[in-house]
Amino acid sequence: MMNYRKYTRQYFMPPVSSMKWAQKEYVDHAPIWCSVDLRDGNQALVVPMSLEQKVKFFQLLVKVGFKEIEVGFPAASDTEYQFLRRLIEDDLIPDDVTVQVLTQAREHIIRKTFEALRGAKHAIVHVYNSTSLAQREQVFRKSKEDILQIAVDGAKLLKKLADEEGADYRFEYSPESFTGTEVDYAVEVCNAVLDVWRPTADRKAIINLPSTVQMSMPHVYASQIEYVNDHLKYRENVVLSLHPHNDRGCGISDAEMGILAGADRIEGTLFGNGERTGNVDIVTLAMNMYAQGVDPQMDFQNMTAVTEAYEEYTGMKVDERSPYSGALVFAAFSGSHQDAIAKGMKYREENRCETWTVPYLPIDPTDIGRSYDADVIRINSQSGKGGVGYILEQHYGLKLPKKMREAMGYVAKGVSDAQHKELMPEEIFRLFKEKFENIREPYGIGELHFKQHNGIIAEVTATFEGKTSVIVASGNGRLNAVSNALKRHFRLDYDLVTYEEHALEQSSSSRAIAYVGIRDKNGKVHWGAGLDVDIIKASVDALLTAINHMATSHTK
Structure with a gap:
């Protein structure tokens, strides 16, 4: 028997929670997106990307629409340092894109980070220290006051070095392991940092609340975000950011509910690559908005090309059932699903529908570069007359009578079952001709x-x-x-x-x-x-x- 009694809840509900966010129906606007593929995503790879791969990945992220990109932890390794220098010295950063760098709240690391940034037109310096009860007690063995002072000292050094450089870098602070931190204490630390920076309308600060490890159900995380949103100082000059991980498989829900609760910004990765079970998947988040008629301000018109590039640069594999991007997510093998899709497509054509309501297809596959013929109706032993009829009509112009479609469906199912394989359109057409055309004996x-x-x-x-x-x-x-x-x-x-x-x-x-x-x-x-x-x-x-x-x- 698994010993579930050894586990206990390690998160903290906020002192008060109105849960007004729960009354909102859906996310009605795109947040500010920040890709952390080149930092959080890269450090999760068994074999981290080479400098050239990181350059190509950076260009891919720019192409799909990211305006803020965390390019690494330049004080952590020579490759990370050289990558940032390459972006700056070769003028590879578009004027409308801001690079972000991560640093611990430690003096020598912060100084090394500023050295790597020299010459950048626009930058966000992201400083963090861990604030959770478990980390305070077990790792640092420091008091709340000691941990708060680490954050304040880091914030002061960022401001001092930026002033010395004459750089108008923006600043970001994360109370790392926020989800295991007493929420009112996290607010106290964040406000102390903001008192150092004193953000303004033209130089906003970012407060980032990471679910470094997911510890609760999504509604708890959203309630924590709501409390911080209601109690931050300088709120009109603060961008409230989230950095959800996926330990409980709730990264998407955390992000969506967090936006409802007041968050302005999301840090995540393409396809959810990240430490342990991954970061929040920005592809899925953006496409969820798109599927509800909201402009995600991300360009995934050629999802296959984005997927292939990601797999090439990272060595990771996008699962065939990954939402929106997987090779099989639009594929219907079930006979009843195929029949409904085929009828839905015919209904659209007959009624010239302007909105998308086809059964079993949450979005139009052609919007992201997929095709009905190759991606939607797929034939195997689970398929039925609707799918087979659709393939023969779409590919070869054959409009079989309803009962004949059923007979042809059984033929295709039988062959697929016997051969344990999916049948391609040309194989289905060949079967049709063999079984139902030009039989001249006896x-x-x-x-x-x-x-x-x-x-x-x-x-x-x-x-x-x-x-x-x-x-x-x-x-x-x-x-x-x-x-x-x-x-x-x-x-x-x-x-x-x-x-x-x-x-x-x-x-x-x-x-x-x-x-x-x-x-x-x-x-x-x-x-x-x-x-x-x-x-x-x-x-x-x-x-x-x-x-x-x-x-x-x-x-x-």
């Missing part, structure tokens, strides 16, 4: 002649097991006359229950396809299809295939 038809006399009279040259006969019969149409001739001469017992046709190309020389369904004496329906520029020839070929299906099924 019955065959050679020449056909028609004349009109009290309806239509058909003269049919027919074969059965190598014997040829010329037979004549009448009917109310050409196909009916041919059917009557075959039924009478070969004593076939069936009813023609379905006949449909349509053109495959829109031109004077377009081919036509015909579908025929016949019901035998036992009530089973057999199907055939015929393709020809002559619709009569196509119809007869379809009938013949259906008859041969019936004949061979009776002999099995």
Whole structure:
């Protein structure tokens, strides 16, 4: 038995909580985004990125729309230091992008950080120290007053060095391990730091509240954020930032509820890469907003290219089921899902819908560079008639009758199940042609002649097991006359229950396809299809295939 009694709640609810944020319905605006891929994300990699990979990744982050990018901990390693110098000296930082650097609240590290920043046009210096009860008691063995003084001393040194440099760098402070800190004490530390910086409207400070380790349900984190939001000094000149991790799998919820509770800014990574279980996934956060009609101010129009670049630079893999970005997130294998999607797409086309409401697809895949044909309807042993019919119509223009789609669906399911594989569109089309087109044994038809006399009279040259006969019969149409001739001469017992046709190309020389369904004496329906520029020839070929299906099924 797992010993759950060894664990206890380590977080602190705020002294008061109104939870007014919970009355808000959704996140109605994009926060300020800050990528920490090059720092938090990079330090989580088994093999950290090389300098060249970091440069390429930085350019990718700029391209998708980040205006604030934490580029590293320049005092931590030579690669981090040289990377920042490369960005500055090679003028790789666009004028509208601010780089951010991280430093502990320790004098020699802060000084090294400022040295690395020299020459940067715009920068955020992000200083932190740990404030949690566990860290105070177990790691530092210091009092609340001692920990607060570390933060204040760090803040003073940042201000002093920036003034000496004549740099108008912005400052950011994080009470690291905020989620394990008494909330009123965290506010006390943050306000002490703000008293040193005295932020103004044109030089705002950032107070960043990290869930360094997730310890509570998201509503608790949001209540903590709400309390800080209500009790910070200089609030109008402070950007309240969140840095959610994902230990409990709640990074997205923490961020979304935190924004509702008053946060202005989110620090996170593409696809959630970060220490332990990762940082909050900015791709998912941004696309969640997009899916509710809010501009996320991020450009993921080519999600596949972003995914591939990320995987190349980091060596990480984006899971196939990762929201929005995964290779299979739009793929429907289930027959009922496929049927609903296909009908939803048809409804959109018929009604010229302006808003997106297709069942099972939260967003239009084409918005992020995916396609309906390759990404949405996928066929395996779980698929049904709707998916198979959709593939044949979208790729090959075949509009199978409803019951024929069902029969074709069973054929595809059977092959997929036997081969334990997904079927590609060309394989499905090949199966259709093999099973439902041009089956000429045991019955065959050679020449056909028609004349009109009290309806239509058909003269049919027919074969059965190598014997040829010329037979004549009448009917109310050409196909009916041919059917009557075959039924009478070969004593076939069936009813023609379905006949449909349509053109495959829109031109004077377009081919036509015909579908025929016949019901035998036992009530089973057999199907055939015929393709020809002559619709009569196509119809007869379809009938013949259906008859041969019936004949061979009776002999099995």
